[in-house]
Amino acid sequence: MTTTDAPASVSDRPAPAKPLLEVSGVTMRFGGLTAVNDVSLTVGEGEIIGLIGPNGAGKTTFFNCLTGLYVPTEGRVSYRGTVLPPKPHLVTQAGIARTFQNIRLFANMTVLENVLVGRHSRTKEGIFSAILRGPGYHRAEAESRARAMDLLQFTGLADKAEHLARNLPYGEQRKLEIARALASEPGLLLLDEPTAGMNPQETRAAEELVFAIRDKGVSILVIEHDMRFIFNLCDRTAVLVQGQKIVEGDRETVQSDERVITAYLGAPLEGTAPAATETDQ
Amino acid sequence: MTTTSTTETTPVVPLPARAAALLTGLGAVATAASALMSWTWTDEFPGDLTYYGSPAGLQWLALTAGLLTLAVLLATQGVPGLRWIAPARSNNAVLLAAAGAFAVSWFSVIAISVDLGGLANLEPGGWVAALGSLLALAGTLGLPLDRRTHVPLRILDRRLFLLVPAAPIAWFATHAIPEDKPVAPVLTALAGALVIATGAVLLLQLGHLANSGLRLGTVERPLPAARELPSWVEVLLIVAAFAVGLFAITFGIDTEYGELFIAYLLLAAAVISALGKAGLLARLRALTVKHRPVTTGAAFAAAAGFPFTQTSDQYTSVAANILIFATVALGLNIVVGLAGLLDLGYVAFLGVGAYAAALVSGSPASPIHVQFPFWAAMLTGAVVSMIFGVLIGAPTLRLRGDYLAIVTLGFGEIFRITMLNLNGTTGPKITNGSNGIPRIPDLQILGFDLGKPHTVLGVELGRFSNYYLLMLLVTALVVLVFARVGNSRIGRAWVAIREDETAAEAMGINGFRLKLLAFALGACLAGLAGTVQAHVSYTVTPDQYTFAEALPPNSAFLLAAVILGGMGTISGPLAGATLLFLVPKKLEFLSNYQLLAFGIALIVLMRVRPEGLIPNRRRQLEFHEAAIPTQLTGDTVALTKAGA
Numbered sequence: 001m002t003t004t005d006a007p008a009s010v011s012d013r014p015a016p017a018k019p020l021l022e023v024s025g026v027t028m029r030f031g032g033l034t035a036v037n038d039v040s041l042t043v044g045e046g047e048i049i050g051l052i053g054p055n056g057a058g059k060t061t062f063f064n065c066l067t068g069l070y071v072p073t074e075g076r077v078s079y080r081g082t083v084l085p086p087k088p089h090l091v092t093q094a095g096i097a098r099t100f101q102n103i104r105l106f107a108n109m110t111v112l113e114n115v116l117v118g119r120h121s122r123t124k125e126g127i128f129s130a131i132l133r134g135p136g137y138h139r140a141e142a143e144s145r146a147r148a149m150d151l152l153q154f155t156g157l158a159d160k161a162e163h164l165a166r167n168l169p170y171g172e173q174r175k176l177e178i179a180r181a182l183a184s185e186p187g188l189l190l191l192d193e194p195t196a197g198m199n200p201q202e203t204r205a206a207e208e209l210v211f212a213i214r215d216k217g218v219s220i221l222v223i224e225h226d227m228r229f230i231f232n233l234c235d236r237t238a239v240l241v242q243g244q245k246i247v248e249g250d251r252e253t254v255q256s257d258e259r260v261i262t263a264y265l266g267a268p269l270e271g272t273a274p275a276a277t278e279t280d281q
Numbered sequence: 282m283t284t285t286s287t288t289e290t291t292p293v294v295p296l297p298a299r300a301a302a303l304l305t306g307l308g309a310v311a312t313a314a315s316a317l318m319s320w321t322w323t324d325e326f327p328g329d330l331t332y333y334g335s336p337a338g339l340q341w342l343a344l345t346a347g348l349l350t351l352a353v354l355l356a357t358q359g360v361p362g363l364r365w366i367a368p369a370r371s372n373n374a375v376l377l378a379a380a381g382a383f384a385v386s387w388f389s390v391i392a393i394s395v396d397l398g399g400l401a402n403l404e405p406g407g408w409v410a411a412l413g414s415l416l417a418l419a420g421t422l423g424l425p426l427d428r429r430t431h432v433p434l435r436i437l438d439r440r441l442f443l444l445v446p447a448a449p450i451a452w453f454a455t456h457a458i459p460e461d462k463p464v465a466p467v468l469t470a471l472a473g474a475l476v477i478a479t480g481a482v483l484l485l486q487l488g489h490l491a492n493s494g495l496r497l498g499t500v501e502r503p504l505p506a507a508r509e510l511p512s513w514v515e516v517l518l519i520v521a522a523f524a525v526g527l528f529a530i531t532f533g534i535d536t537e538y539g540e541l542f543i544a545y546l547l548l549a550a551a552v553i554s555a556l557g558k559a560g561l562l563a564r565l566r567a568l569t570v571k572h573r574p575v576t577t578g579a580a581f582a583a584a585a586g587f588p589f590t591q592t593s594d595q596y597t598s599v600a601a602n603i604l605i606f607a608t609v610a611l612g613l614n615i616v617v618g619l620a621g622l623l624d625l626g627y628v629a630f631l632g633v634g635a636y637a638a639a640l641v642s643g644s645p646a647s648p649i650h651v652q653f654p655f656w657a658a659m660l661t662g663a664v665v666s667m668i669f670g671v672l673i674g675a676p677t678l679r680l681r682g683d684y685l686a687i688v689t690l691g692f693g694e695i696f697r698i699t700m701l702n703l704n705g706t707t708g709p710k711i712t713n714g715s716n717g718i719p720r721i722p723d724l725q726i727l728g729f730d731l732g733k734p735h736t737v738l739g740v741e742l743g744r745f746s747n748y749y750l751l752m753l754l755v756t757a758l759v760v761l762v763f764a765r766v767g768n769s770r771i772g773r774a775w776v777a778i779r780e781d782e783t784a785a786e787a788m789g790i791n792g793f794r795l796k797l798l799a800f801a802l803g804a805c806l807a808g809l810a811g812t813v814q815a816h817v818s819y820t821v822t823p824d825q826y827t828f829a830e831a832l833p834p835n836s837a838f839l840l841a842a843v844i845l846g847g848m849g850t851i852s853g854p855l856a857g858a859t860l861l862f863l864v865p866k867k868l869e870f871l872s873n874y875q876l877l878a879f880g881i882a883l884i885v886l887m888r889v890r891p892e893g894l895i896p897n898r899r900r901q902l903e904f905h906e907a908a909i910p911t912q913l914t915g916d917t918v919a920l921t922k923a924g925a
Contacts, residue, residue, distance in 0.1 A: 067787060069783070069787075088783075088786040088787050089786050089787075089788075089790055089791045089792070092786075092787060092788060092789035093789050097787075097788075098787055100784065104781050104783065104784035105781075105784070106776065106777050106780035106781060106784065106785075107780060107781075108780060109773070109776055109777070113773055116770075116773055117773050117774065117777045117785070117788050117790070118788050118789075119770075120770060120773075120774055120777075120788055120789050120790050121789025121790075122789075123770055125769065125770050125771075126771065127766055127771050127798060127802065129769075130765050130766045130769035130770065130771055130772070131761070131762055131765050131766060133765060137769075140770075141769070141770075144770075180788065181788075184788060
């Protein structure tokens with residue numbers, strides 16, 4: 001593990017007041033394969049929680065269980081005290097937004113349109129309203145645009161509002177995905193590897209962005225492989241290995257846990273000298 | 282990599298620029314002047330091209346092409362007062378115009394020679410047209426053209442050239458076999474296919490040769506700022522442009538024989554591409570964007586003006602049917618272009634609307650002996666069609682991908698067969714089976730009998746003119762719905778679903794509900810058009826609503842109109858439908874080869890312009906990635922390409 005110079009700004013936050021997201025005993029089986037096995041997790045109001053684990057540990061599957069893309073075989077996911085319906089659009093309606101591991105923007109829509117689509121669940125104008133174009137329609141549309149532009153300002157994409165999403169550089173596509181997710185005014189934002197493929201400067205900028213989002217009052221659950229990123233950001237981190245949560249806690253707890261080290265680096269052989277495998281994940 | 286090759290402005294043939302311009306000008310003048318001469322000695326060739334001083338048919342086209350070439354040439358040469366024609370100052374525009382003149386003249390001359398049997402049938406006018414247009418085209422090659430510096434010569438797979446000797450052998454071999462042998466027709470068909478394939482290979486290779494020889498390209502020149510004009514002049518210019526458009530389309534619809542229509546299409550393609558290259562169309566587009574309401578108004582006024590240009594009902598019936606076809610295509614564009622749902626049985630919804638309207642029309646053949654007023658019949662057709670849309674959509678739209686295409690294809694056929702079977706013997710007597718519901722009475726709207734001629738502004742408008750104008754109102758409604766819904770929360774959600782359904786649902790979009798909404802709205806609009814269609818055609822029969830046949834409207838043609846015209850746009854399907862309706866109608870003289878010619882034309886169009894005739898801004902970017910840099914900074918492009 002190459003996590004040495006994390007600032008001390010993380011672990012001194014007070015314990016969460018009330019749970020926002022409660023996941024209890026979620027299990028997801030595909031035929032004989034158990035991708036997620038009895039995972040429980042709580043995200044409190046205003047918290048940033050990390051979710052790490054080796055490739056294939058079931059992190060994204062777990063995300064999909066939370067967002068209604070999969071219906072968990074067992075277990076319960078509740079948000080603000082109510083059980084979430086297993087339909088993606090209803091989950092978003094309830095207040096959970098997400099980004100995707102492999103960017104899934106609406107490539108042939110403009111940047112602004114992408115964010116406007118994110119506003120879908122918070123607006124109501126139906127087909128007759130669109131055809132008749134009364135004053136209510138114009139007001140709602142103007143407000144949506146203003147909000148979308150605010151979010152583009154917030155993520156630093158305002159000057160590219162009229163570009164096609166597909167023509168943005170990679171880092172900005174990630175930002176746009178976040179802006180689009182924020183447009184649905186979520187209470188909890190799920191980020192699936194937000195810094196994958198980014199260089200260190202971009203990763204630093206992404207950290208800033210995540211903190212800024214938290215300061216807006218949005219809790220965050222983030223999957224990442226970049227340990228420095230995770231430990232800089234997160235109040236608590238859960239480690240998923242082969243579908244099971246093996247440990248959850250602050251930085252020290254996770255870093256010192258034998259099972260985590262084993263999962264990432266493999267078990268040391270008896271009698272051999274400690275190998276100099278300082279690989280970063 | 283030479284794909285991002287640089288461009289230069291050089292002549293293809295090294296001639297002094299003055300001489301080349303002079304040559305082009307002389308050729309253009311000769312082409313135009315030839316229209317005033319006799320082209321052939323007999324009036325057996327359609328259009329009667331035998332008069333001196335009185336152009337007819339094809340000669341008008343040659344005259345137009347010659348004058349256009351001359352005008353564009355003078356404009357690019359910077360003649361004061363004409364410069365507005367070619368603000369982009371590209372000599373390629375002259376080349377395209379001259380190519381149009383060449384195509385029209387040579388097509389005419391060849392058609393005359395072939396039809397009448399020999400070059401001897403050409404009078405001096407024909408020779409002047411042919412030579413003049415050739416001179417003009419040759420002259421343009423000496424003008425400094427926008428070219429790419431290097432275009433590698435592409436050679437087709439060498440094995441394909443084996444066809445060249447094989448085709449004639451096969452052809453003669455089939456002639457050697459006695460015709461009464463049962464295999465003879467099969468062999469003839471095979472040999473025919475071989476000959477066509479050989480022709481295609483040779484043409485393609487010729488195209489590659491010409492491409493690497495001419496190396497025509499586009500040099501990006503910023504268009505000089507347009508002169509500030511008073512607002513009312515700009516409005517007048519838009520109106521004038523639409524008046525010209527109305528005249529051109531009227532000419533196309535009114536063409537009386539196939540040769541004229543083909544030459545018209547050639548000229549239209551050349552004029553549009555030449556004016557596009559010249560930058561005039563960009564200027565016009567800027568004006569229309571600036572005055573959008575005026576543009577919409579002018580477009581509908583021009584469309585409404587069509588019946589007033591006609592003296593008989595012969596072509597207004599064609600125009601009314603074009604409008605029905607185009608409106609249904611626009612409805613399909615909601616389903617296919619916006620929501621991305623492939624509907625292969627869309628014509629059935631037109632049929633549902635038509636049958637519903639026919640049943641309540643008071644036709645003596647209808648088992649329901651009621652006569653709804655027109656607004657109620659329209660509502661009935663639209664609602665019944667929408668109900669069918671929901672019934673078909675509800676079980677299938679939960680699935681993704683191609684299932685919908687199969688189900689809609691099936692529905693289209695089931696509809697037709699059901700209508701055939703509700704004939705009293707194989708089912709309850711509702712639709713009279715293959716006889717259909719005949720004698721649908723004409724509409725009475727507020728005491729106005731659409732079946733009778735009326736005189737408006739001194740012009741007598743016949744039955745089809747009335748229906749044409751009524752249909753235009755329906756078209757306007759569909760355009761309004763498309764434009765407003767397409768650019769709204771609902772329309773954005775549809776496009777989002779088309780782009781990525783999973784991501785759309787993660788954004789809070791109820792995919793199933795919105796897809797069903799698109800499907801129902803599309804069905805409803807088609808049903809609306811169907812109610813008018815039932816009255817226009819007097820009779821509804823099941824075989825009007827098939828999946829594919831030689832004449833529109835049918836599901837395959839509707840889809841072709843949308844894709845050919847441009848998915849997701851309004852003017853695209855309208856233009857595509859007009860073309861797809863006129864081409865088979867005017868090329869009836871090709872009889873057996875009509876579908877073949879049509880298929881080849883479609884393939885060529887899709888190869889040359891995959892984004893459609895009038896592309897959506899998004900689609901254009903999608904298909905012509907290389908054209909993107911103009912709007913982006915350099916590093917963005919580099920990253921986009923690196924990521925691809």
